[in-house]
Amino acid sequence: MGPVTTLTVLCGDLKPPGMRDVEAAAEVRYTGEAGLAEALRGADALFVYDFLSTAVPGAWHAADRVRWLHIASAGVDPVLFPALRESDVVLTNSRGVFDDAIAEYVLGVVLTFAKDFARSLDLQRESRWQHRESERIAGKDVLVVGTGPIGRAIARLLRAAGMRVTGAGRRARTGDPDFGTVHASGELPRHLPWADYVVAVAPLTEKTKGLFDARAFAAMKPSARFINVGRGELVVTADLITALKTERIAGAALDVFETEPLPPENPLWTMENVLVSPHMSGDYLGWRDTLGEVFAENFRRWLAGEPLLNVVDKKLGYVPGAV
Structure with missing residues (x-):
């Protein structure tokens, strides 16, 4: 050469x-x-x-x-x-x-949901003292969809915080050093119901495009939070919006979108149970x-x-x- x-x-x-x-x-x-x-x-x-x-x-x-x-x-x-x-x-x-930076972002939004930081900031701006109880993250179940280097960094950090993490990837296997068990992403709806947090970080391919659709969100528990740090096209946005509006899932943290920048009229901007960031989770x-x-x-x-x-x-x- x-x-x-x-x-x-x-x-x-x-x-x-x-x-x-x-x-x-x-x-x-x-x-x-x-x-x-x-x-x-x-x-x-x-x-x-x-x-x-x-x-x-x-x-x-x-x-x-x-x-x-x-x-x-x-x-x-x-x-x-x-x-x-x-x-x-x-x-x-x-x-x-970007591996470690994105993993830190994911841990950050998990804590933001669990500790209700967004509500605390709103109350602080109103000078209101309103005591609440927060959630623990230790012992919560996380399914990381995408088991490449970024997914592995996420798994290691969340495990260090006491969370129970498994993966979903191209092929099922056990004994994985970072995930323990990896499920086949082609069988994703079977493995979504037990997860408290679902993290999307899979590469965008013909097989993963639209992976998170109405069927996937219907399979999640109502208390589940969805986090997307992969590609916006992994998600059928209209189905996600419906799942959030109908409280089919409890919330979402979204760093990537089908259309970027996210249009001002998109309802995701104003939903109380949604965290929006402008494709910056890996930018340190x-x-x-x-x-x-x-x-x-x-x-x-x-x-x-x-x-x-x-x-x-x-x-x-x-x-x-x-x-």
């Missing part, structure tokens, strides 16, 4: 940090969505730093030499379109950057620097002809492993 001479970086106005060594070794073309097609002509590799962009499929016709595409996220669905899937282009992601201080470091290391490996990190199986839609 010869050295890369031209690298296109889809970044908009915000360029990735830590690119000095990369710029010294290649011609780097920084571009926004409008100039992507032109910047792809003659390029050997593409770095999708703007990982929320959906511009790559429409510009791909100009990618006449690209052999490697790296995306600055764990999810690869924005770039896993048919032409790329069927090509010989190597796809890598930024797996590992310094995360952009870490993304730049991950790409720079893979770029060094590319130039040296060494095996790349985080190579995605384009048929599966994620880096192979125990999921």
Whole structure:
């Protein structure tokens, strides 16, 4: 594999940090969505730093030499379109950057629900002293749907807090070091009724799209809370809204949505039993620097002809492993 001479970086106005060594070794073309097609002509590799962009499929016709595409996220669905899937282009992601931060977010919203922090803040603003009792989280049952690195980090942290955690993944198994028991996600409705908290963190594939629909929410206990830190398209939003309005489930914490930004008129914004955050559960201080470091290391490996990190199986839609 010869050295890369031209690298296109889809970044908009915000360029990735830590690119000095990369710029010294290649011609780097920084571009926004409008100039992507032109910047792809003659390029050997593409770095999708703007990982929320959906511009790559429409510009791909100009990618006449690209052999490697790296995306600055764990999810690869924005770039896993048919032409790329069927090509010989190597796809890598930024797996590992967000694991612990997202796990902390999940623990945080679990505690927010259990300790009724949102209500405490409302009462504080009203200068009202209203004593309440809160829930314990120790001993509560959690089902983590998605058993990749992020799901495993969530399982470890919630277990450390005294919660009982099992997983749901591509294949059922026992004796898993982080989950103990892993159920098959294809049989999800069978395993939802006992969970106090259901955490969605599965990769978005044809099999997981719309996984949480009316049937899934109907299978949950009325006291269950649903947390989505995976992909918005894992959920049929209308079915979730109905489940919340009818108190089929007790609440939801949502960091990702089918449409982002979440439209102002969406009822999720104003529901008392819903926590909304703007796709930020993995974004900690310094995360952009870490993304730049991950790409720079893979770029060094590319130039040296060494095996790349985080190579995605384009048929599966994620880096192979125990999921």
